[in-house]
Amino acid sequence: MSVPPSNSAVVADGLIKQFGRFAALRGVSGEFEAGKLYVILGDNGAGKTTLLRIIAGLSQPTRGKISVMGTSMDTSKVKDAQAQIGYMAHPSLLYDDLTGMENLQYFAELYGIASNRCREAIASVHLDPDLERPVGQYSQGMRQRMSLARALLNDPCLLLLDEPFSNVDTHSASEMAGLLAQLRDQRKTLFVVTHQPAILESNADEFVWMVAGRIVNRTASLRAEAP
Amino acid sequence: MSFLAITRATLGKDIRLEWRSKDAINAMLFFSLLVVVIFSFAFDPTAEDSRRIAGGLVWVAFLFAAIVALNQTWAREVRNQVLDAYRVSPAPANPLFLAKAIGNFLFVSVLEALMTPLFIAFYKLRALGPGWELLPIAVLGTWALVVNGTFFAAISLRTRSREIMLPALLFPLSIPALLGMVNATTAVLTGEGVLRFWIALLVAYDVVFTTACLLLFRTVLEAE
Amino acid sequence: MKRGFPILAMVTGLLLSLALYEALIAAPTEKTMGDVQRIFYYHVPSAWTAFLLFLINFVASVVYLIRRDSKSDIVALVSAEVGVVFCTVVLITGPIWARPVWGIWWTWDLRLTLTLVLWLIYVSYLILRRFSTSSQTPLLAAVLAIFGALDVPLVYFSIWFFRTQHPSPVIGGGGSLDPRMAHVLLLNWVAFLSLAWLVCSTRYRLEVAQREVDEAEAVESLLEGSR
Numbered sequence: 001m002s003v004p005p006s007n008s009a010v011v012a013d014g015l016i017k018q019f020g021r022f023a024a025l026r027g028v029s030g031e032f033e034a035g036k037l038y039v040i041l042g043d044n045g046a047g048k049t050t051l052l053r054i055i056a057g058l059s060q061p062t063r064g065k066i067s068v069m070g071t072s073m074d075t076s077k078v079k080d081a082q083a084q085i086g087y088m089a090h091p092s093l094l095y096d097d098l099t100g101m102e103n104l105q106y107f108a109e110l111y112g113i114a115s116n117r118c119r120e121a122i123a124s125v126h127l128d129p130d131l132e133r134p135v136g137q138y139s140q141g142m143r144q145r146m147s148l149a150r151a152l153l154n155d156p157c158l159l160l161l162d163e164p165f166s167n168v169d170t171h172s173a174s175e176m177a178g179l180l181a182q183l184r185d186q187r188k189t190l191f192v193v194t195h196q197p198a199i200l201e202s203n204a205d206e207f208v209w210m211v212a213g214r215i216v217n218r219t220a221s222l223r224a225e226a227p
Numbered sequence: 228m229s230f231l232a233i234t235r236a237t238l239g240k241d242i243r244l245e246w247r248s249k250d251a252i253n254a255m256l257f258f259s260l261l262v263v264v265i266f267s268f269a270f271d272p273t274a275e276d277s278r279r280i281a282g283g284l285v286w287v288a289f290l291f292a293a294i295v296a297l298n299q300t301w302a303r304e305v306r307n308q309v310l311d312a313y314r315v316s317p318a319p320a321n322p323l324f325l326a327k328a329i330g331n332f333l334f335v336s337v338l339e340a341l342m343t344p345l346f347i348a349f350y351k352l353r354a355l356g357p358g359w360e361l362l363p364i365a366v367l368g369t370w371a372l373v374v375n376g377t378f379f380a381a382i383s384l385r386t387r388s389r390e391i392m393l394p395a396l397l398f399p400l401s402i403p404a405l406l407g408m409v410n411a412t413t414a415v416l417t418g419e420g421v422l423r424f425w426i427a428l429l430v431a432y433d434v435v436f437t438t439a440c441l442l443l444f445r446t447v448l449e450a451e
Numbered sequence: 452m453k454r455g456f457p458i459l460a461m462v463t464g465l466l467l468s469l470a471l472y473e474a475l476i477a478a479p480t481e482k483t484m485g486d487v488q489r490i491f492y493y494h495v496p497s498a499w500t501a502f503l504l505f506l507i508n509f510v511a512s513v514v515y516l517i518r519r520d521s522k523s524d525i526v527a528l529v530s531a532e533v534g535v536v537f538c539t540v541v542l543i544t545g546p547i548w549a550r551p552v553w554g555i556w557w558t559w560d561l562r563l564t565l566t567l568v569l570w571l572i573y574v575s576y577l578i579l580r581r582f583s584t585s586s587q588t589p590l591l592a593a594v595l596a597i598f599g600a601l602d603v604p605l606v607y608f609s610i611w612f613f614r615t616q617h618p619s620p621v622i623g624g625g626g627s628l629d630p631r632m633a634h635v636l637l638l639n640w641v642a643f644l645s646l647a648w649l650v651c652s653t654r655y656r657l658e659v660a661q662r663e664v665d666e667a668e669a670v671e672s673l674l675e676g677s678r
Binding site: 056057058059060079080082083085087089091092093094095096097098102106107109110111112134150154 | 232233236237240243244247248303306307308309311312313314315316317318319449451
């Protein structure tokens with residue numbers, strides 16, 4: 001099931017997220033079409049990671065609503081939506097003492113996916129599925145790619161990637177960017193949080209600028225900066 | 228993606244990980260040994276009535292060993308935030324809980340299996356009552372500690388001073404189970420006292436709290 | 452409630468004074484234990500009040516779990532705090548009574564032991580509330596309260612049975628009660644309930660005010676940086 005039913009992948013309405021006195025999100029609203037690659041930009045503390053986590057269903061907003069692929073994320077149907085989501089964060093979300101295949105085989109069980117899908121996922125990020133080395137001994141770049149493979153495992157409609165290019169060498173980064181563009185061409189929706197937007201400049205459909213917990217601008221090009 | 232398949236996969240993953248980091252297992256085994264020896268020095272094994280206190284001694288020793296094991300139940304999931312990978316998947320919460328609880332049960336049982344022969348040797352223990360009854364008591368008692376222990380270890384993830392929060396939350400609630408385990412064991416060892424009641428109490432405790440844990444674990448897992 | 456406070460305070464003051472007089476002076480002296488027995492009029496009503504407050508905590512926790520509203524949470528918090536105080540009174544008056552009468556500081560009688568275990572459970576409840584770093588502390592606390600409530604019958608039966616196997620002096624006296632003493636006992640209980648109500652309602656209002664302040668500060672930080 002790769003194609004989402006409606007045309008909106010994500011609809012956010014007045015999202016507010018407070019951690020005690022600190023407000024990470026101060027009212028985020030917007031509609032995000034399916035099948036597009038969105039790059040989210042902003043300084044540290046702008047709320048980018050928080051927004052991604054709320055879309056992924058890992059965090060509940062203090063106020064406001066969000067619906068992902070037609071499913072409101074505060075109901076019991078959240079798990080159905082999550083079956084179609086792939087999430088990648090700055091920590092690797094992998095077990096250091098297992099090999100790449102072992103990691104993905106475990107996660108495949110959680111999604112109810114056939115085990116041969118693991119090979120495909122690892123191969124798609126240009127890693128060796130038969131590598132016996134545990135993930136903890138990978139280089140940073142390899143770990144990022146394996147983390148991406150895990151996010152791709154369930155062939156999700158919606159991909160949420162938080163800093164996928166950090167600590168990755170230029171060559172691997174542009175390979176990854178190419179892969180992301182391919183995924184978008186397969187009608188998947190991607191949200192990429194990054195401090196290196198230039199890597200995706202030619203592939204991104206829209207740049208979403210965030211400042212202090214709000215979306216301040218949405219532009220088609222990187223040149224137009226936040227006011 | 229059935230409930231059982233996820234439980235089995237998670238349990239298998241945990242056992243594999245535990246096996247790969249043998250340091251932790253060896254340290255735990257050594258710790259259990261130490262506990263038995265220390266207790267033997269502290270509570271005179273040659274005393275006439277050692278049979279009377281042995282039940283209590285053994286279970287307190289098991290409790291300490293269990294706490295150390297329980298404290299690191301979720302440590303593996305906290306590293307690299309890998310628990311988020313589970314939470315973002317469509318897998319329900321309870322298979323995770325059961326897998327962790329069963330894993331803890333197996334691990335603590337191994338520790339108990341190591342400590343028991345030592346206790347028997349040091350305290351010259353011999354059951355005057357039906358010795359085979361010690362097995363169901365051990366199973367029920369260990370599960371009582373482990374089911375709530377796993378649950379409160381998950382709650383402790385969201386607190387400061389994690390290592391002390393777990394015993395602070397677990398011990399008061401475990402008092403009836405502890406009375407059950409100790410008195411049942413003493414009844415078997417001394418051949419006196421009413422065994423039936425204490426076993427019934429343990430069964431009641433296990434049923435009540437296993438149900439409560441399964442009903443409320445999802446709430447705890449999703450709390451930020 | 453604000454206007455009710457002085458009236459309630461006066462009523463409580465009157466009741467406590469009357470109860471004090473009755474307990475220490477007017478009530479008949481107990482045959483075997485003498486005047487020391489008068490502490491009974493503090494020991495037993497404190498226990499009943501504490502148990503009632505813990506029952507309120509349980510109900511409030513269940514309501515919170517269902518409705519997730521702030522009011523239930525505050526009721527749960529307040530009843531736990533005041534319950535622990537009354538519990539402490541029981542645990543102190545018990546030994547004070549036991550020592551001159553039986554020469555021992557503690558006896559594992561049913562009421563005292565049950566009170567001790569409840570005290571431990573609710574102190575751990577308050578510790579959880581203090582040490583929690585979660586933004587959903589009320590939820591975790593409510594879960595713990597429910598576990599505590601489920602434990603109570605198990606504690607009761609285990610101690611009761613243990614006592615039948617190993618009898619010991621019962622603080623609080625078994626056997627029938629002189630009707631004049633029963634009357635004083637009840638009076639003291641009413642006075643204690645009045646005091647509990649006074650303290651709880653004050654604490655409740657204090658907590659409500661504190662949360663309003665926190666809420667205001669949160670809203671302020673939310674509006675910060677808005678253009």
